[in-house]
Amino acid sequence: xxxxxxxxxxxxxxxxxxxxxxxxxxxxxxxxxxxxxxxxxxxxxxxxxxxxxxxxxxxxxxxxxxxxxxxxxxxxxxxxxxxxxxxxxxxxxxxxxxxxxxxxxxxxxxxxxxxxxxxxxxxxxxxxxxxxxxxxxxxxxxxxxxxxxxxxxxxxxxxxxxxxxxxxxxxxxxxxxxxxxxxxxxxxxxxxxxxxxxxxxxxxxxxxxxxxxxxxxxxxxxxxxxxxxxxxxxxxxxxxxxxxxxxxxxxxxxxxxxxxxxxxxxxxxxxxxxxxxxxxxxxxxxxxxxxxxxxxxxxxxxxxxxxx
Amino acid sequence: xxxxxxxxxxxxxxxxxxxxxxxxxxxxxxxxxxxxxxxxxxxxxxxxxxxxxxxxxxxxxxxxxxxxxxxxxxxxxxxxxxxxxxxxxxxxxxxxxxxxxxxxxxxxxxxxxxxxxxxxxxxxxxxxxxxxxxxxxxxxxxxxxxxxxxxxxxxxxxxxxxxxxxxxxxxxxxxxxxxxxxxxxxxxxxxxxxxxxxxxxxxxxxxxxxxxxxxxxxxxxxxxxxxxxxxxxxxxxxxxxxxxxxxxxxxxxxxxxxxxxxxxxxxxxxxxxxxxxxxxxxxxxxxxxxxxxxxxxxxxxxxxxxxx
Ligand SMILES: [Zn+2]
Ligand SMILES: [Zn+2]
Numbered sequence: 001x002x003x004x005x006x007x008x009x010x011x012x013x014x015x016x017x018x019x020x021x022x023x024x025x026x027x028x029x030x031x032x033x034x035x036x037x038x039x040x041x042x043x044x045x046x047x048x049x050x051x052x053x054x055x056x057x058x059x060x061x062x063x064x065x066x067x068x069x070x071x072x073x074x075x076x077x078x079x080x081x082x083x084x085x086x087x088x089x090x091x092x093x094x095x096x097x098x099x100x101x102x103x104x105x106x107x108x109x110x111x112x113x114x115x116x117x118x119x120x121x122x123x124x125x126x127x128x129x130x131x132x133x134x135x136x137x138x139x140x141x142x143x144x145x146x147x148x149x150x151x152x153x154x155x156x157x158x159x160x161x162x163x164x165x166x167x168x169x170x171x172x173x174x175x176x177x178x179x180x181x182x183x184x185x186x187x188x189x190x191x192x193x194x195x196x197x198x199x200x201x202x203x204x205x206x207x208x209x210x211x212x213x214x215x216x217x218x219x220x221x222x223x224x225x226x227x228x229x230x231x232x233x234x235x236x237x238x239x240x241x242x243x244x245x246x247x248x249x250x251x252x253x254x255x256x257x258x259x260x261x262x263x264x265x266x267x268x269x270x271x272x273x274x275x276x277x278x279x280x281x282x283x284x285x286x287x288x289x290x291x292x293x294x295x296x297x298x299x300x301x302x303x304x305x306x307x308x
Numbered sequence: 309x310x311x312x313x314x315x316x317x318x319x320x321x322x323x324x325x326x327x328x329x330x331x332x333x334x335x336x337x338x339x340x341x342x343x344x345x346x347x348x349x350x351x352x353x354x355x356x357x358x359x360x361x362x363x364x365x366x367x368x369x370x371x372x373x374x375x376x377x378x379x380x381x382x383x384x385x386x387x388x389x390x391x392x393x394x395x396x397x398x399x400x401x402x403x404x405x406x407x408x409x410x411x412x413x414x415x416x417x418x419x420x421x422x423x424x425x426x427x428x429x430x431x432x433x434x435x436x437x438x439x440x441x442x443x444x445x446x447x448x449x450x451x452x453x454x455x456x457x458x459x460x461x462x463x464x465x466x467x468x469x470x471x472x473x474x475x476x477x478x479x480x481x482x483x484x485x486x487x488x489x490x491x492x493x494x495x496x497x498x499x500x501x502x503x504x505x506x507x508x509x510x511x512x513x514x515x516x517x518x519x520x521x522x523x524x525x526x527x528x529x530x531x532x533x534x535x536x537x538x539x540x541x542x543x544x545x546x547x548x549x550x551x552x553x554x555x556x557x558x559x560x561x562x563x564x565x566x567x568x569x570x571x572x573x574x575x576x577x578x579x580x581x582x583x584x585x586x587x588x589x590x591x592x593x594x595x596x597x598x599x600x601x602x603x604x605x606x607x608x609x610x611x612x613x614x615x616x
Contacts, residue, residue, distance in 0.1 A: 011389060012386045012389050013355065013382075041348065041352045043320075043321060044326065044348070044349045047322065048323070065417075066385045066415040070385075070411070070415070074378045078321070081319060095414045099411065102407060102410045102411075103374075103378070103411070104374075106372055107377060107407075108373060108449065
C-alpha cells in the first residue's frame with residue numbers, strides 16, 4: 001500500500017505542480033488503485049508512472065472545485081478506450097453526478113464499463129472485508145470532505161517452524177489450517193490455529209483530507225492515522241488569509257497532526273508561491289511542531305508500512 | 309501570424325502527443341491569440357510556451373468529443389485566476405454552452421471577464437476590419453466544423469523614398485497621408501496616396517478543419533489557403549477504417565490539399581500508433597501526392613508568411 005502523489009499544487013497548475021490528484025496503490029492488498037481527486041491533467045500525469053487506469057476501482061472526490069475535478073471526464077473516457085472493463089465507483093459531493101453525466105453525454109462518450117457515482121454525506125461510505133471508509137465533513141467554500149480509510153486487522157502468517165514441530169510438511173493442509181480456528185487431522189490430532197500463527201497484522205489508517213479551514217475537533221476523526229495527508233495552502237503567519245479563503249496554514253496542519261498523534265504528516269495542496277528556500281521554510285515551520293512531516297511533490301511516492 | 313500546435317494526438321493523450329489544441333498567435337495583427345480546440349491539458353501545455361492565456365480572444369471548437377473540449381473549463385478558469393479581464397468568445401457546436409455552464413457552475417467558478425458562448429451553424433461567423441471567419445460543415449460521428457479565416461487585403465506601406473522625392477520629411481504628416489486617399493499640404497500641393505505606397509498586402513487564408521471523413525467538395529471552401537490544417541488519423545491504406553470511424557487518411561488529406569491548391573498542408577490529429585519510421589512513412593505517403601506537407605508535433609510553430 002503506497003501513496004503516489006500525481007498533483008500537489010493549489011488552484012491552478014504550474015510547471016512544478018499539477019492540480020490535485022493522489023493515488024493509493026494497493027496492488028498487494030487488492031490488486032487495485034484508489035484515486036483521491038482528479039484535477040485536469042491527471043491522466044497525463046499517470047502516463048509518466050507505472051499506474052494503470054484499468055486498475056482504478058474507486059475515485060474519491062473531496063470537493064467540486066475545478067482543480068479537483070476537471071480531469072475526471074478525461075480519465076474515465078481514456079480508461080474505457082484503453083480497455084478498462086471492471087466497474088468504477090466515484091464518491092463525492094452533491095452535483096458530481098450531474099457534472100459527470102453532462103460531460104460524458106455532450107461529448108458522446110459511452111463507457112465500456114459500469115460507472116457508479118455516489119453522492120456522499122458524512123458517515124461510513126462502505127465496508128468490506130479489508131477496509132472501512134468514512135467521509136468526514138470539512139469547512140471550505142463549498143461542501144468538502146475528508147476520507148478516512150481504516151484497514152481491518154488480519155491474523156498473522158502461519159509459522160512453518162511451528163507446523164514442522166507438529167510433524168506437518170508444507171502442502172494444501174497449511175491453507176486449511178489457516179482458514180479455520182481448529183483443524184482435526186486424519187490421525188485424530190487437533191491443530192489450533194492460534195498455536196501456529198505469527199503476530200496479527202495491525203490494520204493501517206489513512207486519512208486524506210480535502211481543502212479545509214482548521215478544525216481542531218478533526219483530531220478525534222484522524223486519531224492515530226499512519227498517515228495524514230493535509231492541505232497547507234498558506235504559511236504559518238497567514239492565519240487570516242487561510243481563514244478568509246477557507247484554507248489551512250502549515251502551522252494548523254502540523255498542530256492537527258500532533259494533537260491526533262499520527263505517525264506521518266504529508267503536506268499537500270502547496271501554492272506555487274512557495275519554492276526553493278520558501279518551501280524549505282514551510283517544512284521547518286511544520287517540523288518545529290510535528291517532526292514527522294513531509295512536503296508532497298508531484299510523483300512523490302510514500303509506502304505506508306505496517307507497524308510490526 | 310503563426311500557428312502554435314499545443315496538442316496533435318488523436319483520441320487519448322500519449323507521452324508524445326497531447327490531445328487536440330492549436331493556437332493562432334496574432335501579436336502583430338491584433339495583439340491576441342485565437343485557440344482551436346481545447347483538449348484536456350491545454351493549459352498545462354501553454355505553461356511550456358510563451359503564450360499568455362490573458363491574450364486569448366476567441367476559442368473555436370470543431371466538435372464536442374472529449375479530446376477536443378475537456379480542457380476548456382480549466383483554461384477559462386485559470387485565465388480568470390491569472391488576471392485575464394478582456395472578453396472571450398467561444399464558438400462551437402450545439403451543446404457547448406450547456407457543457408461550459410454546468411462545468412463552471414458546479415465547480416463554483418466565477419469568471420472575472422465576460423464570456424460569450426456562440427453555438428455555430430455553417431456560414432459566416434463574424435467579420436471585422438481584419439478577418440472574415442466562416443464555419444464549414446464536416447462529416448464526423450457528431451456535428452463537426454472547419455473554420456476558414458480569410459484575412460482582408462491591406463494597402464501597402466508608405467515608401468519613404470517617394471515621400472522624400474516630393475520634399476516631405478518624416479513626421480506626423482506621413483500618418484495623415486496614409487490615412488486618406490489624397491492630402492492637401494499647406495503649400496497647396498496635393499499628395500495622392502497611391503503614388504507613395506508600396507504594393508498592397510494580400511490577405512492570408514487559414515483553414516483549420518476538425519475531425520472529418522474525406523469530402524472532395526471541401527476543395528472549393530479551402531481553395532488557395534496559405535495553410536490547411538487537416539486531420540490524418542489513418543495511413544493511406546486504411547480507407548475503410550477511416551470511413552467507419554469518420555476520419556481521414558493521409559492520402560485523402562493530401563489529395564484535398566492538392567485539389568484545393570493550398571500553399572502548405574499540415575497534418576494533425578496523429579494516432580500514437582505512428583512513431584519513428586511509421587511516422588516518416590506517413591510523411592512520404594503525403595508528399596508523394598502533395599509535396600508541401602508537414603506533420604505536426606506538439607509545440608511545432610509555423611509562421612504564416614505573406615506572399616510578396
Ligand atoms: Zn483546491
Ligand atoms: Zn478527435
